[in-house]
Amino acid sequence: xxxxxxxxxxxxxxxxxxxxxxxxxxxxxxxxxxxxxxxxxxxxxxxxxxxxxxxxxxxxxxxxxxxxxxxxxxxxxxxxxxxxxxxxxxxxxxxxxxxxxxxxxxxxxxxxxxxxxxxxxxxxxxxxxxxxxxxxxxxxxxxxxxxxxxxxxxxxxxxxxxxxxxxxxxxxxxxxxxxxxxxxxxxxxxxxxxxxxxxxxxxxxxxxxxxxxxxxxxxxxxxxxxxxxxxxxxxxxxxxxxxxxxxxxxxxxxxxxxxxxxxxxxxxxxxxxxxxxxxxxxxxxxxxxxxxxxxxxxxxxxxxxxxxxxxxxxxxxxxxxxxxxxx
Amino acid sequence: xxxxxxxxxxxxxxxxxxxxxxxxxxxxxxxxxxxxxxxxxxxxxxxxxxxxxxxxxxxxxxxxxxxxxxxxxxxxxxxxxxxxxxxxxxxxxxxxxxxxxxxxxxxxxxxxxxxxxxxxxxxxxxxxxxxxxxxxxxxxxxxxxxxxxxxxxxxxxxxxxxxxxxxxxxxxxxxxxxxxxxxxxxxxxxxxxxxxxxxxxxxxxxxxxxxxxxxxxxxxxxxxxxxxxxxxxxxxxxxxxxxxxxxxxxxxxxxxxxxxxxxxxxxxxxxxxxxxxxxxxxxxxxxxxxxxxxxxxxxxxxxxxxxxxxxxxx
Amino acid sequence: xxxxxxxxxxxxxxxxxxxxxxxxxxxxxxxxxxxxxxxxxxxxxxxxxxxxxxxxxxxxxxxxxxxxxxxxxxxxxxxxxxxxxxxxxxxxxxxxxxxxxxxxxxxxxxxxxxxxxxxxxxxxxxxxxxxxxxxxxxxxxxxxxxxxxxxxxxxxxxxxxxxxxxxxxxxxxxxxxxxxxxxxxxxxxxxxxxxxxxxxxxxxxxxxxxxxxxxxxxxxxxxxxxxxxxxxxxxxxxxxxxxxxxxxxxxxxxxxxxxxxxxxxxxxxxxxxxxxxxxxxxxxxxxxxxxxxxxx
Numbered sequence: 009x010x011x012x013x014x015x016x017x018x019x020x021x022x023x024x025x026x027x028x029x030x031x032x033x034x035x036x037x038x039x040x041x042x043x044x045x046x047x048x049x050x051x052x053x054x055x056x057x058x059x060x061x062x063x064x065x066x067x068x069x070x071x072x073x074x075x076x077x078x079x080x081x082x083x084x085x086x087x088x089x090x091x092x093x094x095x096x097x098x099x100x101x102x103x104x105x106x107x108x109x110x111x112x113x114x115x116x117x118x119x120x121x122x123x124x125x126x127x128x129x130x131x132x133x134x135x136x137x138x139x140x141x142x143x144x145x146x147x148x149x150x151x152x153x154x155x156x157x158x159x160x161x162x163x164x165x166x167x168x169x170x171x172x173x174x175x176x177x178x179x180x181x182x183x184x185x186x187x188x189x190x191x192x193x194x195x196x197x198x199x200x201x202x203x204x205x206x207x208x209x210x211x212x213x214x215x216x217x218x219x220x221x222x223x224x225x226x227x228x229x230x231x232x233x234x235x236x237x238x239x240x241x242x243x244x245x246x247x248x249x250x251x252x253x254x255x256x257x258x259x260x261x262x263x264x265x266x267x268x269x270x271x272x273x274x275x276x277x278x279x280x281x282x283x284x285x286x287x288x289x290x291x292x293x294x295x296x297x298x299x300x301x302x303x304x305x306x307x308x309x310x311x312x313x314x315x316x317x318x319x320x321x322x323x324x325x326x327x328x329x330x331x332x333x334x335x
Numbered sequence: 336x337x338x339x340x341x342x343x344x345x346x347x348x349x350x351x352x353x354x355x356x357x358x359x360x361x362x363x364x365x366x367x368x369x370x371x372x373x374x375x376x377x378x379x380x381x382x383x384x385x386x387x388x389x390x391x392x393x394x395x396x397x398x399x400x401x402x403x404x405x406x407x408x409x410x411x412x413x414x415x416x417x418x419x420x421x422x423x424x425x426x427x428x429x430x431x432x433x434x435x436x437x438x439x440x441x442x443x444x445x446x447x448x449x450x451x452x453x454x455x456x457x458x459x460x461x462x463x464x465x466x467x468x469x470x471x472x473x474x475x476x477x478x479x480x481x482x483x484x485x486x487x488x489x490x491x492x493x494x495x496x497x498x499x500x501x502x503x504x505x506x507x508x509x510x511x512x513x514x515x516x517x518x519x520x521x522x523x524x525x526x527x528x529x530x531x532x533x534x535x536x537x538x539x540x541x542x543x544x545x546x547x548x549x550x551x552x553x554x555x556x557x558x559x560x561x562x563x564x565x566x567x568x569x570x571x572x573x574x575x576x577x578x579x580x581x582x583x584x585x586x587x588x589x590x591x592x593x594x595x596x597x598x599x600x601x602x603x604x605x606x607x608x609x610x611x612x613x614x615x616x617x618x619x620x621x622x623x624x625x626x627x628x629x630x631x632x633x634x635x636x637x638x639x640x641x642x643x644x645x646x647x648x649x
Numbered sequence: 650x651x652x653x654x655x656x657x658x659x660x661x662x663x664x665x666x667x668x669x670x671x672x673x674x675x676x677x678x679x680x681x682x683x684x685x686x687x688x689x690x691x692x693x694x695x696x697x698x699x700x701x702x703x704x705x706x707x708x709x710x711x712x713x714x715x716x717x718x719x720x721x722x723x724x725x726x727x728x729x730x731x732x733x734x735x736x737x738x739x740x741x742x743x744x745x746x747x748x749x750x751x752x753x754x755x756x757x758x759x760x761x762x763x764x765x766x767x768x769x770x771x772x773x774x775x776x777x778x779x780x781x782x783x784x785x786x787x788x789x790x791x792x793x794x795x796x797x798x799x800x801x802x803x804x805x806x807x808x809x810x811x812x813x814x815x816x817x818x819x820x821x822x823x824x825x826x827x828x829x830x831x832x833x834x835x836x837x838x839x840x841x842x843x844x845x846x847x848x849x850x851x852x853x854x855x856x857x858x859x860x861x862x863x864x865x866x867x868x869x870x871x872x873x874x875x876x877x878x879x880x881x882x883x884x885x886x887x888x889x890x891x892x893x894x895x896x897x898x899x900x901x902x903x904x905x906x907x908x909x910x911x912x913x914x915x916x917x918x919x920x921x922x923x924x925x926x927x928x929x930x931x932x933x934x935x936x937x938x939x940x941x942x943x944x945x
Contacts (some may be wrong), residue, residue, distance in 0.1 A: 126549075474922075489914070580792035587885060622788050
């Protein structure tokens with residue numbers, strides 16, 4: 009059987025803080041094909057960033073620890089790879105775009121050097137000069153002129169810094185791009201620009217992408233597949249059409265309910281009541297049950313599994329068999 | 336950049352000028368009459384008055400202050416020693432190199448010892464290396480330097496006979512004074528380096544570097560160190576001030592004829608001009624070193640450099 | 650858009666209704682290092698307070714027979730040049746050293762806090778005036794300033810306190826001012842003002858707790874430094890009058906006997922170092938307790 013490009017199987021991540029153990033990621037599995045984009049949606053603290061960081065292997069340890077599962081890239085388990093192997097993969101096969109461009113760049117290095125550093129590390133004909141030329145090319149690709157090569161991060165605005173971060177991430181033509189809320193810290197007017205540019209470059213390189221966001225609008229525009237993450241679990245996943253046209257899990261429905269819909273002309277938003285559960289003390293059964301309007305005793309006690317409700321559309325809810333499509 | 340340096344130099348002179356006024360005023364308005372102390376009960380009132388007149392002590396405050404400042408900043412003469420009736424500046428200048436040597440050596444020792452230790456402590460955060468260096472740093476700042484100096488003398492001169500216990504001569508005469516005076520600085524700088532390093536280790540751009548596939552060693556050398564050491568540079572100037580002030584007692588312990596010893600001998604004889612002069616020279620030295628440190632800071636940090644050159648970023 | 654808040658471990662702790670002060674104390678009590686420091690400090694304070702009860706000797710009774718004698722059963726830490734019991738003098742000396750350290754640090758703290766609050770709160774020319782004055786004061790290294798003032802004022806307990814406290818003012822003033830300046834711009838103060846908090850409530854409930862805590866740590870650490878400076882002043886003959894059983898003064902008296910009776914130099918220094926170490930350990934724990942973010 010031909011293995012998929014990226015397979016994440018039953019990934020589990022814990023954080024320890026003093027005596028407390030925080031279960032950040034609890035058995036997450038998903039696949040991703042070459043050239044496709046997976047949108048990962050969920051609240052802050054749901055574990056999305058931890059998943060991305062564990063794939064590229066930069067989870068801070070301590071406090072974080074991967075306690076189980078496997079991450080297969082072209083069939084090779086990254087969690088068992090040696091540090092030398094990972095060094096060759098990081099920034100080369102897999103690269104990551106970080107959330108906050110203001111702090112993601114080394115303040116004492118010119119932006120050009122920061123881009124060239126990755127190229128020098130990974131290209132075959134690694135020469136300082138060749139790396140610089142390549143860096144200038146990429147700089148131009150993200151819309152920054154050559155003259156700014158020698159400038160420092162403090163001379164750049166937030167949007168321009170994010171372009172530099174993207175340039176670093178794309179500098180070695182990665183096969184997999186992890187974008188962790190790449191536009192959250194930017195002005196709304198610049199968000200679209202940056203996203204368009206990112207998507208355009210990604211298509212040209214035919215990279216696969218995991219796009220972490222809590223903005224459903226961005227997902228609608230950019231993604232092929234969607235995974236909804238709640239309290240360290242995927243509670244619903246499927247194609248974009250599955251999720252947007254037939255949202256099944258009450259939480260997914262809640263997400264859509266808390267969006268303003270002009271066309272429908274609703275007078276008020278429907279927020280999801282309550283808070284995400286304390287990750288040191290997760291509820292038994294369905295993690296969403298304390299906030300779920302439909303929760304029954306079965307939800308609070310039983311083990312709820314991710315069911316395939318239609319081909320390729322999975323949902324972690326015991327209600328899906330009964331009233332899946334009439335919400 | 337030149338414009339900035341000149342501006343800072345002028346500011347430096349103004350501060351020293353004002354500091355001189357403060358020192359003069361403190362020494363002027365407090366009780367205690369040097370003539371009384373020096374001539375004792377044996378002298379007649381007329382003799383004492385003549386003495387006061389000779390030194391200008393019978394003039395009003397402002398006149399005395401004016402002539403003092405005129406002498407210091409125009410004639411470069413810090414005054415005449417009451418005890419030796421000799422110009423202070425000449426004496427100070429012949430002693431100054433020793434004090435400066437001790438002060439600068441202390442800073443060098445501080446930097447060489449504390450920065451590598453601080454970096455290691457941060458990298459091994461929470462492990463035994465970190466704990467040992469924390470305790471070591473705390474012990475360093477808790478031990479009085481002059482007492483440590485005395486203990487060194489007992490150990491290295493009296494028991495082991497390795498080092499001379501007082502006086503000047505070759506480099507071996509300076510080893511214990513420098514060790515003793517550097518002690519507190521080692522502790523302070525070690526902690527500063529450690530916390531600077533810990534801040535940087537958590538920074539997002541370190542994750543960026545790791546995500547690029549930069550090997551951990553290079554991450555530490557290329558991305559962490561310079562960022563962590565910038566805040567450390569700023570405190571080195573302050574440490575120099577402390578080291579220079581520390582020489583006053585340390586020179587006394589080791590009988591090193593530097594400015595500090597000159598000042599302390601003057602303390603016993605209430606030779607105010609000498610104390611005043613010593614403080615002004617040491618304060619000026621400290622200010623100049625602080626200025627140099629600020630300039631180094633500006634050179635290594637592009638953000639600060641840009642501010643000074645006036646070519647601010649977009 | 651999802652706007653629901655996350656409940657992290659940190660916010661979880663804050664839900665318990667407890668005053669900030671009690672939380673700090675609780676965290677401090679869990680810090681073994683800090684508690685060791687506090688324990689040592691309490692022992693030293695008790696020992697010097699009850700010195701007359703603890704030791705059979707008087708701090709100033711001469712006994713030529715045992716002059717410069719080393720440790721013995723009768724005199725655990727030996728005797729000085731007049732045959733006075735060292736341990737007794739060290740215990741009595743704790744009173745001077747601790748009192749000097751605490752009062753001088755407290756005096757510079759009070760003056761520094763008032764100046765810093767004035768400068769920080771009023772800003773403008775008041776701030777400018779205070780800060781320029783501090784620039785000048787700080788151009789003179791602290792210990793040198795203390796030496797100058799002590800020389801001018803002469804020996805004496807009160808004079809030493811004055812000399813020591815002036816040296817410490819600038820640091821505290823600067824720190825508090827800087828804290829107030831940076832906090833004044835913070836959004837949480839605007840937020841408080843926007844819900845109609847009164848000015849006094851803003852100052853006492855919001856501004857002070859957030860600005861004073863680093864200064865308190867600074868003051869605590871300052872006590873240790875001041876004790877060492879006091880000893881230094883006495884050592885060079887500028888602090889307390891000659892013959893006072895103060896630790897620095899004892900070192901000064903013992904200096905002449907460095908060859909014949911090194912124990913005269915050893916023990917006073919050990920007492921100073923242990924006391925200062927204890928205070929610094931406590932101060933260090935206090936810093937962690939006041940700002941749990943710094944720990945780890």
